[in-house]
Amino acid sequence: MRIAVVTLFPEMFDAVSRYGVSGRACEQGVLDLRCFNPRSHTSDRHQTVDDRPYGGGPGMLMMIQPLSDAIEEARQWAESDGKSAMVVYLSPQGKVFDQSAAKHFAAPESGNLVLLAGRYEGVDERLIQAQVDAEWSIGDYVLSGGELAAMVMLDAVTRLLPGALGHQQSAEQDSFSDGLLDCPHYTRPEVFQGESVPAVLLSGNHEKIRQWRLKQSLGRTWQRRPDLLEKLSLNEEQQKLLAEFKADLET
Numbered sequence: 245m246r247i248a249v250v251t252l253f254p255e256m257f258d259a260v261s262r263y264g265v266s267g268r269a270c271e272q273g274v275l276d277l278r279c280f281n282p283r284s285h286t287s288d289r290h291q292t293v294d295d296r297p298y299g300g301g302p303g304m305l306m307m308i309q310p311l312s313d314a315i316e317e318a319r320q321w322a323e324s325d326g327k328s329a330m331v332v333y334l335s336p337q338g339k340v341f342d343q344s345a346a347k348h349f350a351a352p353e354s355g356n357l358v359l360l361a362g363r364y365e366g367v368d369e370r371l372i373q374a375q376v377d378a379e380w381s382i383g384d385y386v387l388s389g390g391e392l393a394a395m396v397m398l399d400a401v402t403r404l405l406p407g408a409l410g411h412q413q414s415a416e417q418d419s420f421s422d423g424l425l426d427c428p429h430y431t432r433p434e435v436f437q438g439e440s441v442p443a444v445l446l447s448g449n450h451e452k453i454r455q456w457r458l459k460q461s462l463g464r465t466w467q468r469r470p471d472l473l474e475k476l477s478l479n480e481e482q483q484k485l486l487a488e489f490k491a492d493l494e495t
C-alpha cells in the first residue's frame with residue numbers, strides 16, 4: 245500500500261517510518277510511505293507557505309498554491325502504482341476515525357492514500373472542495389497540526405496490512421477486532437505485590453482460557469464503554485458469559 249503525506253514537517257514521520265510495526269512495514273515494503281512538502285513548491289525568496297485570512301481574524305492559513313501543487317504531486321505518486329488514491333484531510337471537522345474505518349482503508353479495494361496534514365489555522369475551503377475526497381478526525385480535540393493525526397491513522401491502518409504483524413500477533417488481533425475492549429493481561433512473576441495471576445491462565449486449558457478472556461472483554465466493555473456494547477449483537481455464548489460476569493459481581 246502507498247501512503248503519501250503532504251506536510252510542512254516531513255521529519256516528524258520518522259516516528260512511523262523508522263520504528264515499530266510501521267517501521268518494519270516500511271522496511272519490508274508492506275507500506276510505501278513518502279512525504280511531500282508544500283515548501284518545495286514555493287517560488288519566492290522566503291519560501292512562503294502561509295497566507296492571511298480574508299475577513300481578518302487571528303493567525304494564518306496555508307497558502308493555496310504551494311499546498312495545491314504538493315497535493316497534486318502526492319496524488320500522482322500515490323496513483324503511479326496503478327491503484328486509485330483517496331485524498332484525506334485530517335481535521336476536527338472530519339468524520340471520527342475508528343477501527344472499522346481503519347479496516348476499510350487497509351482493505352486492498354480501498355486503494356492508496358494521500359494524507360493532508362495541515363498547519364496554521366486551516367486550509368482554504370475551495371481547495372478542500374476541489375482536491376480533498378474525505379475529511380477525517382481522530383477525535384474531538386484541537387491539535388497544533390495534522391501530522392500527529394496522520395500518524396495515528398497511518399499506524400492503525402498499517403498494522404492491518406497483510407504481512408505487517410507476525411502470524412502470532414495477527415491471530416491475537418482477530419479475537420479483539422470484534423468491537424470489544426481488550427481483556428486483562430498477565431506475565432511473570434506469578435505473584436506480584438501479593439497479587440496472583442488468575443489460575444485459569446496457568447491451567448493450560450485453552451478453551452477455558454479463551455472463554456475467560458472473552459468473558460473479561462465483555463465485562464470490561466459493559467463496565468467501561470456501554471456505548472460500544474450497544475452497537476453489538478451478542479451471540480449465545482457472549483450473552484451467557486456477560487451474564488456470568490455480572491453474576492460474579494454479586495458474590
Ligand SMILES: Nc1nonc1C(=O)NCc1ccc(Cl)cc1
Pocket residue numbers: 306334335336361362363364365366367380381382383384385386387388389390393
Ligand atoms: N483532532 C484532529 N483530528 O484530525 N486532525 C485533528 C486536528 O486537531 N488537527 C489540527 C489541525 C488540522 C488542520 C490544520 Cl490546517 C491545522 C491544525
